[in-house]
């Protein structure tokens with residue numbers, strides 16, 4: 235039974251890093267007889283250039299039919315001046331929303347080989363392994379109404395709406411608890427329940443879901459405190475579950491604790507674990523086309539794909555092991571390079587992972 | 592001409608730390624002949640206990656008439672189970688809003704004497720001196736409508752509204768630029784303009800205000816990136832201006848970069864520089880009443896009061912110098928203590944600052 239994988243390289247370094255990840259995906263496909271069939275399309279600025287929109291209907295259709303999607307990254311200065319409704323990130327938001335990819339998994343993992351890259355003291359971050367579960371299709375990102383208008387007194391004003399329904403909160407809370415169950419059984423739900431109505435419902439529903447997970451130790455934290463605690467003592471966290479906007483902010487903060495955002499993959503899953511997989515970093519237009527970008531986050535996104543969408547833990551583990559071996563060999567792209575290591579380009583890094591696999 | 596200062600010790604350690612700050616305030620009053628008259632009232636849980644509400648009308652009236660307000664901190668587990676509308680923090684939000692204290696100044700300053708306390712590497716934070724300017728009376732904190740309801744299908748839902756008007760943005764942007772002018776002339780405006788309508792207006796208005804400040808180098812940053820950059824390279828920032836919610840999160844993150852949140856004061860100003868001054872840290876109920884809390888953030892809040900509400904730069908500088916001298920003497924409360932320093936209690940620390948002044 236063949237499985238369809240849609241590849242969306244996107245913009246900037248997306249093309250280069252996806253090319254390396256595809257090598258790894260194809261090798262895993264042969265080695266573990268996964269029956270994957272790959273096809274390609276465009277998202278973001280590249281889609282705007284080709285189709286006039288950042289996500290074409292035919293691409294969305296193809297994405298709906300696919301069993302999983304591998305994405306590079308979107309955006310770049312080339313599209314900074316176009317109509318905001320057509321900007322690259324609109325394509326990303328639309329595909330997340332249209333495919334119902336509400337469960338965003340963002341691990342912040344410190345590779346022992348790269349411990350020195352963190353701006354935090356080694357003792358604060360050594361062994362760091364947090365998973366942020368971010369709600370990805372609701373909240374203020376998509377809430378209606380939203381509007382920009384001119385008031386009667388001539389003052390302009392604009393507003394957004396932050397809505398959450400019980401069912402939206404319940405399903406993402408379950409993802410959080412499920413992840414905690416296969417990790418260290420600690421879940422921290424982050425909200426701003428001392429100020430927001432939506433957060434009060436969030437907290438109440440998370441408490442209800444907790445009844446089905448008696449083995450998980452649940453805590454609640456205000457988002458401002460969470461932003462502090464991530465800096466002060468990040469290892470206190472196992473799994474964090476939070477809303478779309480707070481998750482955007484905290485997952486970026488958490489990823490930077492590792493000092494090597496070029497290493498961090500992510501998954502965005504629907505209710506049936508169909509998913510879109512992408513590196514946490516952006517399209518880095520400043521280094522695009524130079525063959526120096528780090529492909530490891532995208533390669534590790536392939537590993538997440540095998541694990542979460544296809545239940546292929548063995549193949550997923552093998553890819554993670556191959557990445558670790560390559561780091562052990564001392565190979566580093568520029569972003570993670572340090573004295574005494576061998577600096578390599580995007581392709582060499584990809585080839586090294588293929589060889590290690 | 593006498594000036595009225597209203598003292599609101601609040602809850603938890605509020606009483607102890609305010610007592611020390613008042614000693615410093617009274618000494619400055621005599622020494623610089625400032626003509627201050629002090630009066631006291633309650634806010635937060637203490638107000639709930641006394642008046643049945645976290646901010647009584649008569650207290651608000653007194654606050655309106657005062658020329659400046661010194662606040663300790665509010666909140667504690669004692670009031671966790673009461674009606675959310677009567678919780679201590681509601682009193683804080685109400686006084687901010689009712690007095691129009693829209694300009695919240697939150698410095699994140701690393702004292703060289705305390706450099707080791709940061710969880711970040713010394714080279715990343717040495718000399719750190721950021722000022723976060725947070726909009727404090729608008730946005731999602733106070734936006735209407737906000738509601739919690741049951742939908743027809745039985746699903747509960749709740750929503751909040753994030754509104755900003757041009758005039759609200761303009762006045763806080765001006766505070767940001769004014770602060771940048773007396774510092775290093777760099778202002779970073781933080782928003783989420785790639786997603787939020789309110790942020791698009793925010794960015795447009797900040798750009799307009801920038802025309803009046805040709806000497807200030809303005810940049811814009813998305814909030815997720817700002818949360819990352821604060822961890823990666825915080826010294827790239829001079830002044831950050833941002834909305835109420837983003838400011839809540841980023842100012843707490845920034846304060847923790849210093850590792851000594853017990854040292855950080857804050858000011859909340861209205862259009863005429865009337866202000867409420869308070870430490871950035873909370874009411875720390877776990878150590879309340881033990882005489883071990885750090886009073887320096889509250890003492891430094893007095894210094895901010897003299898500087899911003901009364902234009903008494905000389906007295907303000909003298910207090911800051913006195914605090915620095917006390918640190919040079921090796922005196923430390925528990926939260927900032929390290930090997931080789933002398934551990935002192937709240938009162939001893941206050942007395943030492945008084946002596947140094």
Ligand SMILES: CC(C)[C@H](C(=O)O)[C@@H](O)C(=O)O
Pocket residue numbers: 323326327482785786815
């Ligand atoms: C590009 C942007 C719209 C997006 C988001 O805010 O979700 C990005 O920051 C992310 O976290 O994937």
Ligand SMILES: CC(C)[C@H](C(=O)O)[C@@H](O)C(=O)O
Pocket residue numbers: 428429458680683684839
């Ligand atoms: C107590 C709370 C409502 C308050 C806020 O969110 O503004 C606090 O976190 C702060 O930053 O002063």
